[in-house]
Amino acid sequence: MHSALPLFVSECSERLDRLETALLALERDGCEREALDAMFRDAHTIKGNASVVQSGDIEWFAHIVESVLERLRSGNLQADRQLISTLLPCVDHLRFLVSLATQPQAAASVLADEERTRLIGLLVPYLGDDIPQAHGIAALQASGNFWNISVSFAPSVFLQGLDPVYFLRHLQSIGRLIDLKTCLDALPRRQTYEPERCYLGFDIELDSVADKQGIEDIFALVRDACELRITPPQDKNRDFIRLIHSMPAEDLQVGEILVRVGALTADELAEGLRSQRYLVGQSESPLGKVLVEHGFVEPTVIDAALQRQSEMRRTVSQEARQIKVSAERIEELEALLAHVHHGLGRLARECAAGPETWLARQIPALVAQTERAIEISQDIQRVRLGSVFHPLHRLIRDTSHGLGKQADLLVSGGELEVERCVANGLADPLIHLVRNAIDHGVEAPGERLATGKPARGLIKIDAWQENEHLVLAIADDGAGIDRDRVRRAATERGMLSPDTPLEDADLLAMLFSPGFTTAARVTRLSGRGVGLDAVRTQIRALGGDVSVQSFPARGTRFELRLPLKARAAHDAGESSRRHTHH
Amino acid sequence: MPVRRLNVCEALTIHHVHELAPELIAAACSGDTLKIDLSGVERIDSAGLQLLALLQREAGECQTRLEFENPSPAVTDLIGFYRLHSVLEGTAGQLRA
Numbered sequence: 293m294h295s296a297l298p299l300f301v302s303e304c305s306e307r308l309d310r311l312e313t314a315l316l317a318l319e320r321d322g323c324e325r326e327a328l329d330a331m332f333r334d335a336h337t338i339k340g341n342a343s344v345v346q347s348g349d350i351e352w353f354a355h356i357v358e359s360v361l362e363r364l365r366s367g368n369l370q371a372d373r374q375l376i377s378t379l380l381p382c383v384d385h386l387r388f389l390v391s392l393a394t395q396p397q398a399a400a401s402v403l404a405d406e407e408r409t410r411l412i413g414l415l416v417p418y419l420g421d422d423i424p425q426a427h428g429i430a431a432l433q434a435s436g437n438f439w440n441i442s443v444s445f446a447p448s449v450f451l452q453g454l455d456p457v458y459f460l461r462h463l464q465s466i467g468r469l470i471d472l473k474t475c476l477d478a479l480p481r482r483q484t485y486e487p488e489r490c491y492l493g494f495d496i497e498l499d500s501v502a503d504k505q506g507i508e509d510i511f512a513l514v515r516d517a518c519e520l521r522i523t524p525p526q527d528k529n530r531d532f533i534r535l536i537h538s539m540p541a542e543d544l545q546v547g548e549i550l551v552r553v554g555a556l557t558a559d560e561l562a563e564g565l566r567s568q569r570y571l572v573g574q575s576e577s578p579l580g581k582v583l584v585e586h587g588f589v590e591p592t593v594i595d596a597a598l599q600r601q602s603e604m605r606r607t608v609s610q611e612a613r614q615i616k617v618s619a620e621r622i623e624e625l626e627a628l629l630a631h632v633h634h635g636l637g638r639l640a641r642e643c644a645a646g647p648e649t650w651l652a653r654q655i656p657a658l659v660a661q662t663e664r665a666i667e668i669s670q671d672i673q674r675v676r677l678g679s680v681f682h683p684l685h686r687l688i689r690d691t692s693h694g695l696g697k698q699a700d701l702l703v704s705g706g707e708l709e710v711e712r713c714v715a716n717g718l719a720d721p722l723i724h725l726v727r728n729a730i731d732h733g734v735e736a737p738g739e740r741l742a743t744g745k746p747a748r749g750l751i752k753i754d755a756w757q758e759n760e761h762l763v764l765a766i767a768d769d770g771a772g773i774d775r776d777r778v779r780r781a782a783t784e785r786g787m788l789s790p791d792t793p794l795e796d797a798d799l800l801a802m803l804f805s806p807g808f809t810t811a812a813r814v815t816r817l818s819g820r821g822v823g824l825d826a827v828r829t830q831i832r833a834l835g836g837d838v839s840v841q842s843f844p845a846r847g848t849r850f851e852l853r854l855p856l857k858a859r860a861a862h863d864a865g866e867s868s869r870r871h872t873h874h
Numbered sequence: 875m876p877v878r879r880l881n882v883c884e885a886l887t888i889h890h891v892h893e894l895a896p897e898l899i900a901a902a903c904s905g906d907t908l909k910i911d912l913s914g915v916e917r918i919d920s921a922g923l924q925l926l927a928l929l930q931r932e933a934g935e936c937q938t939r940l941e942f943e944n945p946s947p948a949v950t951d952l953i954g955f956y957r958l959h960s961v962l963e964g965t966a967g968q969l970r971a
Contacts, residue, residue: 455888460955476927481932482928482932488891
């Protein structure tokens, strides 16, 4: 496994979340140049990082997504609902591929292949006919100015079974050959000519939106047996400079910066570094100078990288040093600390029974320090509620589209931090409640307009802290719960006799009974009578509870209330389970 | 002036250039008029094309009138891709000049 994989996975996940949010915003609010640029950069970075960890599938697919985003950015495509509906599953597919990246070879690759084929089918109209082969890169729109590729092949290539024409023709899979000059200058006189040696060189103008690495990859098989210079179009150099200036602050070497933005390939960097080492002692040769001398990078791009590097170093040194650690490692650490704490407790009791010694006096301080360490490790494991809310935006979009409805999500309190297990435990109940809100609450646009409401429904999630509790309110502005239907359904299920008087709150509480549903039909989303019962069970497992209020024609509001501390939640959950068993 | 005719058959590839080159080069440097028929070339690769380019240049040096005749589709395709149409013109242009 590549050592950078864990970092790659966490980076990609963040970028894919951002990309998804941006796509949803694009559909809702329309195009903004900066947002499109940012989306393009995210896709581009995922592609670049995938190439660093040698994950070809992700690199290839990210390239396709990047290509569509590029066409969107350049105005060749409109961000309509259909396109967004195609791109969102592409983001999901990338997430899936990223999740596979850490697993041993191809556990679910068949699934991935099928999904890729399906998505490519959907993308065809947006990319034209030039979907590349899985190892290639998209050939796309004419860009107006061209890559220059100068390549001379080593004499041995013919005997290695490699024909230059193969590589040159392959360039056509990533773009259009504008010009090709065959250079015969190296062809010797007949006296020294050896028919099996190659004397050919080429100067090529290529119109392609592929990146430098993509072009170099075409020559991968013959990379050590050719001299290759790839000079980007002028526009591209401007793009490199722009990308360099928009890179997030990290402590990077100039070479890494150039590779990340695609101005330099990894092989070129390696060659530059080799030359630099060779030159050390002869004269002072900074890498930038060597790269310019080799014709790998334009001086203006080097200058931009140097400038950004010094800015980044300033920023990085100002920021607190942060590292990414997996949750499992911290849980492991916490378990160990708990063990030490327990041991110290026993030691303290043993010592208390004996004579007072130096050791016995040290123990209380050690116990206190261990407790503090446990607290810190618990703090580290806290996550923002925003991470639980994030997927709901997409859920609302997909669900409401599926039902011919329109709805927006407004959240507050995403900055609150909760323990990871609380966040995990909240995910499913929130999904249930939000789906319910759209399926049962929010009315179809025509119906809403007829009753004087805006066509788009609104679902609000507010989270706040009350003493040692976390409270979440999930409210919609839909039709409200139909009491008559609840009563009818409860009567049909024998839970209620028709004329039993019942307080409103008690009637609504029946919604949480196991197997209860008012849905006349089972839809893909609800009606199976597992939703609210499951929500209550899950919230109770976290030591909390759920209540509901509903107002006809004004909407429904669920309130979840649970302890902030997982330990307290766990204990409460245990006691409620014990209570149930009695 | 005697006209010498040569046919190149089937394959003009890395596997055959070693064998074909000596005779073709000798003919190209004979100073005679040389017509090389390429209609039978079913396969050609870059090594073969490189040999044709060398023949053209050496023929020019040796004042040999070289014409390539009836290039097969395989030949015109590769020549076209490499933008080396001038090779197929033989030495006609050079010697006139």
